[in-house]
Amino acid sequence: MSKFNLNRRTLIKSGAAFGAGLAMPTIFTSSAFAYTNEPKGGTVTLGFNVPQTGPYADEGMDELRAQELAVQHLNGEGDGGMMNTFSSKALKGNGILGKKVQFVTGDTQTKSDAARASAKSMIEKDGAVMINGGSSSGVAVAVQGLCQEAGVIFMAGLTHSNDTTGKDKKANGFRHFFNAYMSAAALAPVLKAAYGDDRRAYHLTADYTWGWTQQESIAAATEAVGWETVNNVLTPLASTDFSSYIAPVLNSGADVLVLNHYGGNMVNSLTNAVQFGLRDKMVNGKQFEIVVPLYSELMAAGAGENVRGVIGSMNWNWQLQDEGSKAFVKSFGEKYGRPPSNSAHTCYVQTLLYADACERAGTFNPCGVVEALEGFEFDGMGNGPTLYRADDHQCFKDVLVMKGKENPTNEYDTLEIVEVTPRAQVEYAPDHPMFAGGDLGQCNSGA
């Protein structure tokens, strides 16, 4: 084995080379950008980060369809959809601020890590100025934090946890979707009217931020109308078989099962529960009932006839008959041959709201966009008059209480609207205990 001798000359040489290597990144400074990813050419890039694999993949694919549609409408292709019914008329169908809209997509895999990696690559590699989409609150919280650090806007997709605009709220993040507190506030009176005020509820809860806050909200709201919470069992998000969690329900003396599950989880847990014959049981002299606080069309379709008669809540449904909803369902249906889900709706609306805020602010600068969205009141997007509250960047609007249809006429006709709960009934103070502890901080433009 021959060895090099380290003499003074080579030491100086290699030291200098090493030093130059270290200094390389700092020699060149680039502050040509006024804010992160300022669009310089004739195009602007939006990042659509949705789950394409994992338990929420169906939702993700539907979000992607809606986002593509939104980009078409922004660029003046197609029939314009909700741009025609939107109360703000800043959008002209020539892209955003005259720049043609492009988009990049990524797979969140319903994992915080993968979602952040994918969002990072959109921001660092593709120059996205806004990230939209997602179907899990864990992911939304993680990506929202990333966007705040990177200095881009995060327009949350489907995220229902109180924490997204509660303890984890960020100045650069905005949520159009409703949250667990609102679901609970809308559901409790309906549940009381349907099942009485002396029920004993057993909760199965997805073990992450959304499940925790939804369980907390539903338990609080149902206890306020006289129900009792017997037990709460946390289930891992990756579970596919819930038999072992369902069996103990039978011996617990509970007469209502609340499934704080979503997507593939909910389809599996509801199917398991029905297979165990829970819904045919009589407990405490009452018919056993199942409640799914957060519904979606895709889940209802997945669970088939098991959802019949099951009560839940939604942000929006394609059966609504206002002008905005009709316009959106029409253009979505013409392009894809199916009605949109409420996750598709929220992503579509978020994309238009972002574009509109840029137009009104006259810039893509995140701080300008934040200012334009805060306290923004609008209508014609399918939910009636809506407010983007400045205190926590949460939208306030009516909530739908849904029920699985007893006699569906076709494969998309699985749910019916029981009640449209008015906005006033689901509002809460920004410092409500379930949302306390967070801090919006300052908007970050990345400059």
Added chain:
Amino acid sequence: MLGLSKKDTSFLIAVIFLTLATPILLQPFPEGSALAQFNAGYPDLMQRFAIYGIFAIGFNILFGLTGYLSFGHAAFLGVGSYSVVWMYKLLSYNVVPGLILAIIMSGLFALLIGYISLRRSGIYFSILTLAFAQMSFNLAYSVLTPLTNGETGLQVYTDDPQVLMDAASPSSPHFFGIVMNESSKIDVGGWLFTFNNGYYFCAIIAIVVFYLSMRIFRSPFGIMLRAIKTNQTRMNYTGLNPRPYTLAAFVISGMYAGLAGGLLASMDPLAGAERMQWTASGEVVLMTILGGAGTLMGPILGAGFIKYFENIFSKINDTVLHGWFSALPDGLEDAIVFLFHPFIGKGWHLTLGLLFMLVVIFLPGGLIEGGTRIWNSVTGRNRKKKQDQGDHHPKPAAHVN
């Protein structure tokens, strides 16, 4: 130099050069061109190359040298990440205390798991490590939620103590003031090169640990580890106890994994439980085998290969495909897009799986073997070697039946 042979020194210098020039090498296509989709020179991915390179180098010290196949290395990755984020929460965003804690914690963890698992070898060892990793994952996911924040992942909040933070210190991970996510961009005639502080931090650490693993490979200790892989029974008969050596190798590779996990959290201040899932452990096994187990450079190549697929291929969608083939007639275009569709976007696993199969079947020595074969056919060394063998080796004995 530095106690290496001449050949190894030039190898190390080549590795140093490649690592430092990565931001340029991974950006072969000009911005705006159709092929820019395949550029990988953006900070997040480069950081991942370096970090998973470290992870795979460490795994290779165990698997490549001793032949003990651990299916639980992701647990150490997770421990490292959680350590660093906790140091952010308690002290400040300086990464140094976190990284030191990450190495210590993962070392202790590896000592515990290794002490128990190494009582068995072969498949039993693999299953034991898998069980431990799955236990750690479940602990992090749903039992120790006050410590790990469950599925949502551990994050830093504004109301955390952060006792060493003052108004002047950066509000994102930094190394004594050098902020990790800051980078300088240079535009050279259409090519955009991004030189990121975080990447160079990871790269320099990667070079140091690569040098360390080189020394381990060439040391008497490394020879001992190879002996364990070759024939452990024979070692026992010669009166040597292999357990201390395997345990040492296990702990060293656990510390490498912890360092890698710590670096992940140094680049992006979040630690999630899914980092500890068994799929993550499987990934490092794939990286090592794909690149070439037991070789110095193989695992790093494998890590780069897999991360490249995960981040670049998964982002090609139908719209991008339509863009590429838009010159073709409509029917043909749709047919080609339909044909490619299962292999891109969310189908990147499928493409990777196929490639992995091809590599394992045709290049059992991994990508390194492929490289060697190409090199040999170019230089003609293969033919010479074959002639040599013909001259000097006894002919195989004829079969007698």
